[in-house]
């Protein structure tokens with residue numbers, strides 16, 4: 001897949017002297033969903049703001065489909081839709097008018113039917129002619145998404161799009177995002193709900209203190225760093241791990257009623273067969289078993305802690 005956004009050696013030092021980005025390079029592939037994860041203050045919004053031409057970089061460059069975001073600003077910006085982290089809508093306008101205006105600013109012909117279809121997909125159709133100030137916080141955030149989509153951008157930045165949006169509508173929102181992806185839109189998102197990234201993203205970039213510390217396919221990442229655990233629920237509780245099982249990485253939980261086997265997913269599952277044989281030989285009986293894999297959240301927390 002070719003890179004639709006090339007970020008090269010980008011750095012940002014704010015006027016205060018604070019270095020928010022340090023030599024960040026990242027290629028974003030055409031049609032992917034990439035999640036930028038990082039703790040508060042890591043530099044995610046700064047990075048997005050530079051790519052979208054809102055903040056000036058201190059060094060490095062960004063190309064959007066070959067257009068330099070500074071030299072070819074208009075051509076580059078036209079390809080992008082941005083849902084900013086901070087709500088910024090004209091509260092006296094209606095969702096319909098806000099979208100129509102934004103579409104016009106980017107030089108697209110008016111298309112009332114398109115705008116209505118976006119409003120419907122965002123569950124905002126019944127509010128389309130209400131003043132934005134009369135909408136709830138979650139609705140306002142969805143208006144921001146509609147506004148970002150009004151000019152049919154090929155690249156969409158979502159900076160914390162689901163903050164303050166209820167569970168049900170969050171699902172709707174992700175369906176909209178999936179549909180955009182199916183239509184070939186490249187999506188860059190940040191979220192502090194890491195399980196959303198786990199569900200949605202093709203790739204994950206982790207940014208910490210202004211540096212990208214990891215970029216990886218999500219599946220590869222979860223396989224690579226994902227420890228797995230097998231839980232055997234024993235019929236008779238144990239007080240200690242039997243000697244015959246000492247070669248396995250085992251622990252007891254739930255007052256000795258659960259035997260927990262932690263294993264590395266890279267080594268495959270052959271060890272489980274050996275373990276179960278050894279468990280049988282040790283005379284242990286169990287009435288249930290289940291396995292659990294590390295979540296992206298656990299992987300993320302470990303990465304940032306290091």
Ligand SMILES: Nc1ncnc2c1ncn2[C@@H]1O[C@H](COP(=O)(O)OP(=O)(O)OP(=O)(O)O)[C@@H](O)[C@H]1O
Pocket residue numbers: 014015016018019020038039040041042043044045046047085
């Ligand atoms: N205009 C500014 N002037 C000075 N420092 C700033 C400015 N904007 C952001 N910063 C600083 O740059 C750092 C990165 O901020 P940024 O908003 O990019 O973080 P973030 O990763 O988006 O965090 P969050 O998860 O809280 O949204 C922070 O330490 C912040 O205080």
Ligand SMILES: [Mg+2]
Pocket residue numbers: 044045046085159
């Ligand atoms: Mg931010």
